[in-house]
Amino acid sequence: MTEDIDYEIDAEDLPARSGPRALGSPSVVVDDLHVTYRVFGGRKGGTVDEKPSLLTRAINAGRPKGGPISRVKAVRGVSFVARHGESIGILGTNGSGKSTLLRAVAGLLPPTTGRVFVSSEPALLGVNAALMPKLTGERNIMVGGLALGLNAAEVRERTPEVADFAELGDFLYMPMNAYSSGMASRLRFAISTIKTPDILMIDEALATGDASFRRKSTARIEKIRDNAGTVFFVSHSLGSVRAMCNRALWIEKGELVMDGDVDEVCDAYNAFVKSRKGASAGANLR
């Protein structure tokens, strides 16, 4: 597996982390959350379903065989409480379950078991957030703004500011399939933060964009925290997590390994990744 900590980000590109602030009431409560995907076809790491039940066999009698169904346990028994005013980084190696956890908390994936309580609807900002490629940036801002609960007049009023933040220039009036990937992800970020959400979830959104955009987006996230919101931030960049968060959750193979002060969790995670790299290099030498 490849090294997945991003050391590229220069700490000087990121603003200094602001000091501790008073925490408010709970915004997200996750109680023994499990999320299991069902996948058609055999899969390494998944568990193949047991012999199908009598009912399943009766329903499927005569149908062509579709192959075995695997289960991938992506999140296993994760519990935590997040409060207003907290900015929480989510760390873990590739495939450890970070995005699944975020999507389940955002209500986009149903828990297999366990419960998620939120104080208001979370806004999930991901690099894959759906924008419509055939529509212009301007129309996407309208659709996104309406979806986030603004009315048309409010969206129109904020459109110049969103376009300016995303650095679109005249591309605002062009279909999004003419955008560069950086431009598209800047626009996703700007749309998702068009309204200050109570709970903002960011999935690797800052991995794209240059240093100046990272500075701007980090400042915007700080503003959300200042307004007593809660920010969740999934990233492989320890530099960004340290700069933007005051707490971190480390997830490995779907389980919560550590939850605490951002520097302590980042140090422990960094040591884990380095030791794993060292072990695999040693194995290669033998």
Ligand SMILES: Nc1ncnc2c1ncn2[C@@H]1O[C@H](COP(=O)(O)OP(=O)(O)OP(=O)(O)O)[C@@H](O)[C@H]1O
């Ligand atoms: N739609 C899906 N169907 C089946 N399995 C999935 C699906 N999405 C994710 N998985 C599996 O669930 C596990 C957790 O994936 P997830 O994307 O949540 O991890 P991650 O920590 O966000 O990974 P990365 O850092 O690589 O983005 C992985 O084993 C992945 O292969």
